Amino acid sequence: MEQVIGHADLRRELAALAASPEPPHALLFAGPESTGRTVLARYLAMLLNCEVLHAPPAAGASLFGDALPPAAGAVGEPCGACRACRLILEGAHPDVITVAPGDTLCRPREGESHPAHPDSADIRICQVRGITELVARYPFEARTRVIIIDPADRLALYAAPALLKTLEEPPGHTVFVLITAAPDRLLETIVSRCRRIDVRPVARAEIEAGLLARGVEPRIAAEAAAAARGRPGRALDFVADPDLMGARSRILGRCAQVAAGGIPARFDYARSLAERWRGDQAAVRFELECWEAFWEERLRRAAAAGARQELAGLLEALRAIAAVREHLLANVQARAAFDLMLLRFPRVTLEPSTEEELPAHA
Ligand SMILES: [Zn+2]
Ligand SMILES: [Zn+2]
Numbered sequence: 460m461e462q463v464i465g466h467a468d469l470r471r472e473l474a475a476l477a478a479s480p481e482p483p484h485a486l487l488f489a490g491p492e493s494t495g496r497t498v499l500a501r502y503l504a505m506l507l508n509c510e511v512l513h514a515p516p517a518a519g520a521s522l523f524g525d526a527l528p529p530a531a532g533a534v535g536e537p538c539g540a541c542r543a544c545r546l547i548l549e550g551a552h553p554d555v556i557t558v559a560p561g562d563t564l565c566r567p568r569e570g571e572s573h574p575a576h577p578d579s580a581d582i583r584i585c586q587v588r589g590i591t592e593l594v595a596r597y598p599f600e601a602r603t604r605v606i607i608i609d610p611a612d613r614l615a616l617y618a619a620p621a622l623l624k625t626l627e628e629p630p631g632h633t634v635f636v637l638i639t640a641a642p643d644r645l646l647e648t649i650v651s652r653c654r655r656i657d658v659r660p661v662a663r664a665e666i667e668a669g670l671l672a673r674g675v676e677p678r679i680a681a682e683a684a685a686a687a688r689g690r691p692g693r694a695l696d697f698v699a700d701p702d703l704m705g706a707r708s709r710i711l712g713r714c715a716q717v718a719a720g721g722i723p724a725r726f727d728y729a730r731s732l733a734e735r736w737r738g739d740q741a742a743v744r745f746e747l748e749c750w751e752a753f754w755e756e757r758l759r760r761a762a763a764a765g766a767r768q769e770l771a772g773l774l775e776a777l778r779a780i781a782a783v784r785e786h787l788l789a790n791v792q793a794r795a796a797f798d799l800m801l802l803r804f805p806r807v808t809l810e811p812s813t814e815e816e817l818p819a820h821a
Contacts, residue, residue: 462673560613605636732746
């Protein structure tokens with residue numbers, strides 16, 4: 460069964476909510492990308508639908524011989540093996556639906572000409588119409604339908620108030636999970652209708668243990684856990700694609716060069732980021748993560764060395780990265796956003812350990 464890596468406290472909290480007489484009908488999972496938000500959403504769907512957890516006591520007893528099934532209302536783990544659990548883990552359960560920017564659940568108004576929009580950047584009002592239609596019906600087979608809205612901060616201007624209506628009059632058989640890295644960008648009225656669950660970064664040792672439990676080779680597990688900076692999903696990316704670790708060290712080398720360079724070099728680099736942002740946002744997001752790792756490492760070393768005068772500049776660099784993410788979400792022109800970020804980075808000197816990695820450094 461898919462193991463949630465880390466988050467033991469959240470798993471217990473979700474299990475208690477799922478077992479309570481009136482589970483919340485909407486939850487908001489707030490936290491950085493790749494920390495486990497979607498895995499936890501699937502875990503909640505399993506808690507709500509696992510046939511073993513929800514078996515009547517008699518049937519449970521016959522299934523498990525001497526083992527006692529959880530008493531009614533008791534907190535248990537989903538089995539991971541029943542039909543409901545398996546379909547959820549495979550992403551194939553007809554009643555566990557993820558709505559993201561794109562065409563999922565698109566329901567045009569009758570008679571309206573409505574071109575397909577598989578690549579749209581927002582979750583549109585036609586999709587919210589699809590959600591509303593769907594929740595008016597009973598689930599196909601689930602005890603509780605789960606609709607995951609990811610990322611909820613991409614709900615379009617008119618789509619969010621439309622969703623709010625459904626959240627205000629929740630049908631009894633559907634639970635919504637809204638996922639976001641930017642809860643401040645959601646309508647306050649939506650947030651106030653959700654039970655908020657903060658998904659925080661996971662300790663490195665827990666990530667490493669999670670990878671080892673999946674049979675990952677110890678050396679790779681240690682490297683991936685160290686590079687993941689608290690994000691189990693990122694650690695799994697590193698394990699699945701060995702080239703990604705190489706890409707990471709190349710980008711860190713470039714970070715060192717750019718941070719040591721003058722203003723013209725920084726503007727050149729900002730332009731290249733903006734150009735790549737148009738074609739491959741995921742790659743640029745990965746590069747921003749590398750920048751964060753770069754400045755965090757400097758911060759750690761400056762703090763350890765007691766280099767107080769450096770700390771302010773390093774913290775400013777980390778704030779600049781948080782700001783550029785906000786700007787990109789708010790559709791600020793990418794070039795202007797990256798220029799600003801690069802201007803806020805302090806200038807650093809190359810260190811011997813970094814120089815060694817750079818080819819032909821003069
Ligand atoms: Zn199950
Ligand atoms: Zn549509």
